[in-house]
Amino acid sequence: MKYTSLGRGGVRVSSIGLGFWQAGSRLWGFRDSRVYDAVKLGLEYAVEEGINFLDTAEVYGGGLSEKVLGEAVRGLGRDNFVVASKVAGYRVTSGSIVRGVEGVNRRLGFTVDLIQLHWPPPYPWPLCWAVRGLEEAVSRGLAHYYGFSNFSTKLLEGALKCFRRVEPVSNQVQYSLAFRTPELKLAPFMKSRGLTLIAWSPLAKGALTGLKAPTSPAQRGDKVFSRASRDERLQEALRLVAEKLEASRAQVALAWLIAKGAIPIPGFRDPGRVKEYAGAASLNMGEAEVGFLDSVSGEYVKAWGDDYGELLSLRLTPAILQRIAITLMGGI
Numbered sequence: 001m002k003y004t005s006l007g008r009g010g011v012r013v014s015s016i017g018l019g020f021w022q023a024g025s026r027l028w029g030f031r032d033s034r035v036y037d038a039v040k041l042g043l044e045y046a047v048e049e050g051i052n053f054l055d056t057a058e059v060y061g062g063g064l065s066e067k068v069l070g071e072a073v074r075g076l077g078r079d080n081f082v083v084a085s086k087v088a089g090y091r092v093t094s095g096s097i098v099r100g101v102e103g104v105n106r107r108l109g110f111t112v113d114l115i116q117l118h119w120p121p122p123y124p125w126p127l128c129w130a131v132r133g134l135e136e137a138v139s140r141g142l143a144h145y146y147g148f149s150n151f152s153t154k155l156l157e158g159a160l161k162c163f164r165r166v167e168p169v170s171n172q173v174q175y176s177l178a179f180r181t182p183e184l185k186l187a188p189f190m191k192s193r194g195l196t197l198i199a200w201s202p203l204a205k206g207a208l209t210g211l212k213a214p215t216s217p218a219q220r221g222d223k224v225f226s227r228a229s230r231d232e233r234l235q236e237a238l239r240l241v242a243e244k245l246e247a248s249r250a251q252v253a254l255a256w257l258i259a260k261g262a263i264p265i266p267g268f269r270d271p272g273r274v275k276e277y278a279g280a281a282s283l284n285m286g287e288a289e290v291g292f293l294d295s296v297s298g299e300y301v302k303a304w305g306d307d308y309g310e311l312l313s314l315r316l317t318p319a320i321l322q323r324i325a326i327t328l329m330g331g332i
Helices: 034-049 060-076 094-108 127-139 153-159 186-192 204-209 223-229 232-245 249-259 272-282 287-296 312-316 319-329
Strands: 003-005 012-014 053-055 082-087 112-117 143-149 170-174 196-200
Touching (some): 034 060, 034 272, 060 319, 082 094, 094 127, 112 127, 127 153, 143 153, 143 196, 153 186, 170 186, 186 196, 232 249, 249 287
Parallel strands (some): 053 082, 112 143, 170 196
């Protein structure tokens, strides 16, 4: 396994991580008795393969993801993992964010390493209030580092003007061969500021593994999954590179992201996927393969806009309505 750091010389993390949205999620249809066993076995494989970076959120399954993940991590040894979580973007004040991080730690059963704001706060709440809350959580020892999630270039610029004592280390955004928007403005800006790019949905919810039809509500309504799963040219390119490198399509798609300097965090319901994902870190992805995939997926650089804007529509929904909706749903 290859390793990198969060931010400017922060904690050492594996070049590929694991995402735990699926664990306990209604949208993925994975809330039954299989969840804990799948997570535990997946983490056993992660330890064997050297994957130490794990990501969850308070809204995943209404906190169930954090509880299941925390129990599995404690059972396998806390020191084996760097655990990230996210507080919801409806937490718009410093005090609310601190209370949210305290809740994260209760569900995990230990102090979270990286705490992130899941999406930007809605209007008219000041961005700096949220940043100060994240800073306060780190200053109080409730988290070791903090970062952002789904922040556009403009919002990230604004956030970086807010911190006073503790510097952020990361921004987690959607990024894959089928969603390359971050490359236009966001990724270069983050690199110039020493921020790590964590890539969610790195396999386009399974489309880049060769899956042609959705198997869950999370995939059914997803525009990127729909387009990528039907893109025969992209699928054929993945097949060709995978055949050349004696790898799977998933490994090729993840290795491409690693070559771009991102940390992909694919999710899983089948624990066996963890071993497959780990192989991406050691895949010999050369300039020729990266260039070929760049060319074939070129349309996805601007397909979804001129700058990153995922979840920005939530800025128009009042915080209280966001919280009520997610609570009534039992999380996402």
